[in-house]
Amino acid sequence: MLSVEEARARIVGPLRPTPAEIVSLPEAWGRVLAGPMHARLTQPPADVSAMDGYALRAADGRAGARVAVVGHAPAGRPFPGQVGPGEAIRLFTGSVVPEGADCVLPQEDVDRDGDWITAREAARVGRHIRRAGQDFRQGAPLLPAGTRLGARAIGLIAAANHPWVAVHRQPRIAILATGDEIVLPGEPLAAGGIVSSNAHALAGLIRAGGGIPSVLPIAPDDPAAIASVADRLSAFDLLLTTGGASVGEHDLVQSSLATRGFALDFWRIAMRPGKPLLFGRLGDMPVLGLPGNPVSAFVCAFLFLLPALNRLNGLADDAMQPVEARLAAPVAANDRRADHLRASLATDATGALVATPFDRQDSSLLVLLADAGCLILRPPHAPALQAGAAVPVLRLDLGGL
Amino acid sequence: MLSVEEARARIVGPLRPTPAEIVSLPEAWGRVLAGPMHARLTQPPADVSAMDGYALRAADGRAGARVAVVGHAPAGRPFPGQVGPGEAIRLFTGSVVPEGADCVLPQEDVDRDGDWITAREAARVGRHIRRAGQDFRQGAPLLPAGTRLGARAIGLIAAANHPWVAVHRQPRIAILATGDEIVLPGEPLAAGGIVSSNAHALAGLIRAGGGIPSVLPIAPDDPAAIASVADRLSAFDLLLTTGGASVGEHDLVQSSLATRGFALDFWRIAMRPGKPLLFGRLGDMPVLGLPGNPVSAFVCAFLFLLPALNRLNGLADDAMQPVEARLAAPVAANDRRADHLRASLATDATGALVATPFDRQDSSLLVLLADAGCLILRPPHAPALQAGAAVPVLRLDLGGL
Known part of the structure; x- marks a missing residue:
């Protein structure tokens, strides 16, 4: 049986990011940059005021000195002339500092009387001026390829004057649930039937x-029905199946797809939950066969499909990132299969993460899976640990999982 | 000037969650439950096998004993009869355990010879059987109102046999950027003009x-143009403005909306960046006036609009949640305004968060805002701190910001 790490490397390693497409700036939120973004302008474009106040020569701005207000320059409407000795220009936050002036006196530091101001605080050269380009200069690199764009990155791209953004096309994943016994929620349910929860949980994870x-119609346990899916995979980047991934009599995915040229890479991983995980290729199309058990299917998708999506999306940083937590209860020694204990996650008084493994770890318990804040990673043959020990965990409580 | 906490309480306190709407299960991902979800069925619906194997009477399953295989029950097709003494039924993970049987022997623990099996391991009563209802029972509460639905919750709702879900309607926020000097990205830019970055950064945050x-057309610095927005606010839950929130000559939002009955609650907060934050009501409509400076606008939206959205969305847990980090560099004593230092965020060898405040905290620096992993919270009059001290931070690196 493969290790989790080797299985992940075999699945994710050969994947290439999807090609670029152009989207409008608002559509780019949440997407991943296909190339670096550069500044199309200099920001601020000129020396500008950091305050509402008056631009003048610092030499004229001694405390108590009177200066004549000879002009007015709102943000966006620069004063066209020169500021001479003894003169000041009324301006506002973001106003261009006019030629001749070398400082800004904030309005709260002057007394105004008609067209005259008297400084209450001495002016200093350069004070309250934001220099041209102090945020960025035209041509400067702002964001590298592989950045997932949040609200702040969108703002930066807007400020750099880009209405369009090149991002990786979103990966399209086909989901095929198999099994005579499963029906969609709300459909008539025969005795012994199971409501399909995998397809829509996986759709959420995707x-x-x-x-x-794309959730495909449920395939019955019929080799021809499963095999025919191979004819409907254009426009997808990966086929995900659930159920039928083992080698029992009703485990048909592998044998059915084999009739269409499916090339198996592996079908077992030394892990729990979720040993029977199938991976291979139909032509160029990667096929990931998850177990039918919903908890196993979710954990396998989290461990293998999510990194695959990160790679297809072109994310620069696509590795799984365990964080450290303290155990609130002891855990037993592990056997040869890597274990992924469902656990609640809290923060103690010092801000450290504390993980409490659930007493029941049976892989049929969806309620506990939904309740879990993290998976505690237990490597093969890990020793028993006492409460208080540090363990690596993968967080489940962030981002739509 | 108000404190940040009091301002947030005044903004968020009076808000009520939006009414419920019914969406299909796949649409419910990311949405917030408007009522509790209960199980429509019992899961598992009957005692089922946890393994591929054989159901029998444990008394017949002594090691070395031979038992006759008299039937076959795939998952979803329960065996209709009774298992008698000396008899076994072939079944699979999820198959209903037939009447008469009280345990399951995994297939790897038997030798099969035609219609006979010989146990290699002794059977035990109840072994490898998942009991009816061990995940949930019909009528049991599964998820409370106010839950934001991730992939696992969607799976649980599916398994509980719900094709439809009642969720809070998504809050609709109108965004009005004001200012003669601003233009949208890619539009012709006059000398001294500024490309509008706030509206689309805020749209991403929303x-x-x-x-x-909804990004409204940019309003020029014209009282009539700004006031006319009051006529176009049906179907919104909140009006967000940027720019013009102070009391300078060009700060027109307050005075313009006053002509349409705007009732001011407050317009200044003891915070940095972002002192001039306006809040009030146009009739029943809350109006939040953010500063025009993009860094100030984002920080204010993060601190005040995000909790408001959480409340409008009906989230059960809608409080801001600072976490603890260690300072990687000293910080100076703070003045009377709560400060929000932009900082990078990393994890040290023990898993603890480490925050490094940027040297430059000028509120015009969008590049540094986009780069920040967190805001370090510095309360009014907080003392200077050395590197290594614990500080509360608000994370910016999670979830689309």
Whole structure:
């Protein structure tokens, strides 16, 4: 059986980011840059005032000195002339500092009397002036390729004067649930039937990972029906199946797709929950076969599909990132399969993360999966640990999972 | 001047969650439950097998004993009869355990020879059986109102057999940028003009907070143009303005909206960046007037609009949640305004968060805002702190910001 790390490397390693597409700035939120963004202008474009106040020569701005207000320059309407000795220009935050002036006196530091001001505080050269280009200069690199764009990055791209952005096309993932016993929620349910929860849970995970899910009609346990899916995969980047990934009599995914040229890479991983995980290729199309058990399917998708989506999306930083937490309860020694204990996650008085593994770890318990704040990572043959020990955890409580 | 906390209480306190709407299960991802979800069925619906194997009477399953395989029950097709003494039924993970049987022998623990199996390991009563209802029982509460639905919650709702979900309507926020000097990205830019970055950065923040933004046309510095916005606010839950929130000659939002009955609550907060923050009401409509400076506008939206969105969305847990980090560099004593230092955020070898405040904190620096992993919270009059001290931070690196 493969290790989790080797399986992930075999799945994610060969994937290439999707090609670029052009989207409008608002559509780019949440998407991943396909190339670096550079500044199209200099910001601020000129020396500008950091305050509402008066531009003048610092030499004229001694405390108690009177200066004549000879002009007015709102932000966006620069004063066209020169500021001479003994003169000041009324301006506002963001106003261009006019030629001749070398400082700004804030309005709260002057007394105004008609067209005259008297400084209450001495002016200093350069004071309250934001220098041209102090945020960025035309041509400067602002954001590298592979950046996922949040609200602040969108603002920066706007300020750099880009209405359009090149981002990676969102990966399109086909989801095929298999099994005679499963029906969609709300459909008539026969005795012994199971409501399909995997397809829509996985669709949510794919959306959390920046992909576009398509839920295909449920395939019955019929080799021809499963095989025919191979004919409907144009426009997808990856086929995800659930159920039928093992080698039992009803585990048909592998054998059915084999009739269409499916090339198996591996089908077992030394992990819990979720040993029977199938991976291979139909032509160029990666096929990830998840177990039918909903908890196993989710954990496998979290560990293998999410990094695959990050890679397809072109994210620069696409590695799984465990963080450290303290155990609130002891855990037993582990066997040869990497374990992923469902646990609640809290923060103690010092700000440290504290993980409490659930007493029941049976892989059929969806309520506990939904309740979990993290998975505690237990490597193969990890020793028993006492409460208080540090363990690596993968957080489930962030970002749509 | 108000404190940040009092301002937030005045803004968020009177808000009520939006009414419920019904969406299909896939649409419910990322949305907030308007009522509790209960189970429509029992899961598992009956005692089911946890393994591929054989159901039998444990008394017949002594190691070395031979048992006759008299039936076959795939998941979803329960065996209709009774398991008698000396008999076994072939079944699979999820198959209903037939009447008469009280345990499951995994297939790897038996030798099969035609219609006979021989146990290699002794069977035990109840072994490898998942009991009816061990995940949830019909009628049981599964998720409370106010839950934001991630992939796992969607899976749980599906498993509980709900195709439809009642969620709070997404709050609709109107964004009005004001100022003669600003133009949209890519539009012709006059000398001294500024490209509008606030509206689209705020639109991204609103989407991160589960709202639907509408960017209104930019209003010039003209009282009639600004006032006329009051006529176009049906179907919005909140009006957000940027720029013109102070009391300078060009700060027209307050005076313009006053002609349409705007009732001011407050317009200054003891904070940095972003002192001039306007809040009041146009009839029933809350109006939040952000500063024009993009860094100030973003920080104010993060501190005040995001909690407002959480409340409008009906989130059960809508408080700001600072976490603790260690300072990587000293910080100076603070004055009377609460400060929000832009800082990078990393994790040290023990898993603790480490915040490094940027050297430059000028509120015009969008590049540094986009780069920040957190805001370090510095309360009014906070003392100077050395590197290594613990500080509260608000994370910016999670969730679309």
